[in-house]
Amino acid sequence: MFVITCPYCGERDLTEFAYGGEAHIARPHWREDMSDAEWADFLFMRANPKGVLAERWMHAAGCRRFFNMLRNTATDDILAVYRIGETPPKVEARLPATPSGEAPLGSGNDAVKVIQPGEGG
Amino acid sequence: MHGYNVLRLLREGLSGHKGWQPAWRKAEPKASYDAVIIGGGGHGLATAYYLARLHGLTNIAVIEKGWIGGGNAGRNTTIIRSNYLYDASAAIYNHALHLWKGLSRELNYNIMMSHRGVLNLAHDEGEARQLKRRVEANRLNGVQAEWLEAKEVKAFCPPISIAPEARYPVIGATLQRDGGVNRHDAVVWGFARAASAMGVDIIEECEVTGIETEKGAVTAIETTRGRIATQKVASVAAGHTSVIAGLVGLRLPIESHPLQALVSEPLKPVMPCVVMSNAVHVYMSQSSKGELVIGAGIDPYLSYTQRGSLSIIEHQMAALIELFPFVSRLRMMRQWGGIVDVCPDASPIISKTDVKGFYVNGGWGTGGWKATPASGHAFADLVANDEPNAIAAPFTLERFVTGDLVAEHGAAAVAH
Ligand SMILES: Cc1cc2nc3c(=O)[nH]c(=O)nc-3n(C[C@H](O)[C@H](O)[C@H](O)COP(=O)(O)OP(=O)(O)OC[C@H]3O[C@@H](n4cnc5c(N)ncnc54)[C@H](O)[C@@H]3O)c2cc1C
Ligand SMILES: [Zn+2]
Numbered sequence: 001m002f003v004i005t006c007p008y009c010g011e012r013d014l015t016e017f018a019y020g021g022e023a024h025i026a027r028p029h030w031r032e033d034m035s036d037a038e039w040a041d042f043l044f045m046r047a048n049p050k051g052v053l054a055e056r057w058m059h060a061a062g063c064r065r066f067f068n069m070l071r072n073t074a075t076d077d078i079l080a081v082y083r084i085g086e087t088p089p090k091v092e093a094r095l096p097a098t099p100s101g102e103a104p105l106g107s108g109n110d111a112v113k114v115i116q117p118g119e120g121g
Numbered sequence: 122m123h124g125y126n127v128l129r130l131l132r133e134g135l136s137g138h139k140g141w142q143p144a145w146r147k148a149e150p151k152a153s154y155d156a157v158i159i160g161g162g163g164h165g166l167a168t169a170y171y172l173a174r175l176h177g178l179t180n181i182a183v184i185e186k187g188w189i190g191g192g193n194a195g196r197n198t199t200i201i202r203s204n205y206l207y208d209a210s211a212a213i214y215n216h217a218l219h220l221w222k223g224l225s226r227e228l229n230y231n232i233m234m235s236h237r238g239v240l241n242l243a244h245d246e247g248e249a250r251q252l253k254r255r256v257e258a259n260r261l262n263g264v265q266a267e268w269l270e271a272k273e274v275k276a277f278c279p280p281i282s283i284a285p286e287a288r289y290p291v292i293g294a295t296l297q298r299d300g301g302v303n304r305h306d307a308v309v310w311g312f313a314r315a316a317s318a319m320g321v322d323i324i325e326e327c328e329v330t331g332i333e334t335e336k337g338a339v340t341a342i343e344t345t346r347g348r349i350a351t352q353k354v355a356s357v358a359a360g361h362t363s364v365i366a367g368l369v370g371l372r373l374p375i376e377s378h379p380l381q382a383l384v385s386e387p388l389k390p391v392m393p394c395v396v397m398s399n400a401v402h403v404y405m406s407q408s409s410k411g412e413l414v415i416g417a418g419i420d421p422y423l424s425y426t427q428r429g430s431l432s433i434i435e436h437q438m439a440a441l442i443e444l445f446p447f448v449s450r451l452r453m454m455r456q457w458g459g460i461v462d463v464c465p466d467a468s469p470i471i472s473k474t475d476v477k478g479f480y481v482n483g484g485w486g487t488g489g490w491k492a493t494p495a496s497g498h499a500f501a502d503l504v505a506n507d508e509p510n511a512i513a514a515p516f517t518l519e520r521f522v523t524g525d526l527v528a529e530h531g532a533a534a535v536a537h
Contacts, residue, residue: 002430015430018421019422021376036524037522040374040521040522041372043521044374044465044521045372045374045521046363046372046375046376048363048364048373048375048376048423049367050361050425053423055422071422073423073425074425075426076424076426098330098345099330099367100186100328100330100361101328
């Protein structure tokens with residue numbers, strides 16, 4: 001459950017918002033020689049990172065405006081909120097030590113955390 | 122491997138149960154394997170089992186970052202059915218149903234497969250028309266399916282409310298009599314035990330952190346327990362599929378979402394079957410321990426945290442109480458989440474890739490458990506022969522370029 005700070009209305013409960021998916025995906029300019037693969041990449045392929053994700057949200061039960069957010073998908077930490085058209089700010093995130101690993105805290109996944117060689121437990 | 126049978130149980134019972142052996146070997150990683158499977162869930166272990174059993178590949182390993190069955194395999198509500206709309210889906214899910222039927226015997230391990238019937242409810246005329254169409258499509262594909270009117274639904278599942286004044290009244294349902302549920306741990310352990318007995322190494326608490334390639338072909342993997350040389354890497358990592366593909370620079374049409382489930386306090390038998398409602402987003406069955414097992418919808422946002430929002434559960438419980446009023450007096454005991462890998466057409470990916478020797482099995486989303494044996498069967502075939510068989514062919518990555526999608530989202534009844 002998140003509390004999201006709408007850049008226009010302030011702090012509101014997650015249930016007031018609709019999700020808009022990955023942000024900053026630009027529709028490619030049409031070209032005569034554009035390949036199907038290029039189109040497929042725009043339409044279907046997604047970054048889906050375990051880490052910092054730039055995403056769009058819409059304040060559906062409020063001002064009904066879209067905005068962008070940076071969130072760490074390994075912990076659900078909200079790192080920044082910024083308006084459509086702005087560039088994502090630089091942020092720091094608590095990332096997992098390995099690509100599929102678990103972040104130091106807050107992931108909800110402690111039970112499946114891998115014990116690395118040398119670590120107790 | 123010692124077989125499990127009644128005589129053995131008797132003998133062990135009389136001698137204080139001191140003779141049981143671990144069901145599978147705890148293996149240490151070797152320097153090289155003929156093939157490595159990433160992910161020790163149901164699909165990964167089934168892949169290993171069929172690679173060893175049907176393709177003679179026994180110098181292989183399953184690498185699991187936590188413990189086997191600790192991912193979605195251990196978190197799902199185990200609803201099994203094959204009543205999908207399209208031919209390609211009916212083929213793979215019905216193949217799975219066929220394999221499930223013989224699996225306890227084949228593995229010599231009781232997977233507690235119970236064909237108690239699955240109801241998919243219709244709450245309005247539009248939904249009823251769509252479900253009836255699906256019944257006909259199913260029958261053409263040899264999938265067991267029938268239409269029940271509201272009274273017949275009540276007779277098949279007495280605790281359900283078919284009150285016409287309900288907010289979402291039940292006006293009918295499809296029934297797949299040979300659908301049902303099974304025991305998730307038993308499936309995982311049964312496949313692990315049988316694969317291990319044929320020589321497959323099952324390596325737990327070992328995370329794959331890198332994949333080495335040379336001239337576009339796989340040469341080795343890096344893990345938290347060292348480097349392993351291999352020319353074939355088969356990724357079966359469910360929620361982490363995009364992360365694994367990212368290790369070789371591939372982008373996939375997959376997004377990872379939290380999906381939750383919960384169980385009630387244990388009751389005497391009350392639920393004779395599985396009930397699913399897509400319109401109000403609720404799924405319920407009763408486990409053999411007596412708990413009501415209840416599944417929800419996904420959270421809309423992407424996340425790798427295995428929890429999810431309370432609002433989803435509130436929504437689902439409100440709907441459940443309308444359908445089954447007696448549930449309002451029950452206490453819920455446990456709630457959890459898993460990370461599901463969702464494809465835009467709600468169908469899986471079983472595919473080779475542009476990197477030679479790197480294969481992907483994923484995108485099963487909210488409903489891959491039911492496919493476990495068929496997924497492993499088809500994927501083993503692909504990994505062994507480097508070409509998809511007839512069942513896997515519609516599920517390659519190419520479909521996202523050609524546009525030949527298997528669009529089960531629009532076809533209804535796709536959740537779980
Ligand atoms: C709450 C819930 C309810 C569901 N209900 C149903 C249902 O009723 N019916 C149905 O058909 N389906 C259902 N599903 C979907 C089903 O569980 C999945 O589609 C299926 O289990 C996925 O395959 P798996 O068993 O191999 O996945 P998993 O068990 O998740 O296996 C993947 C494994 O890969 C491992 N892994 C990841 N990264 C790495 C790495 N880098 N190195 C090593 N290992 C790694 C993970 O630890 C994990 O164990 C449900 C899912 C959830 C979460
Ligand atoms: Zn707002």
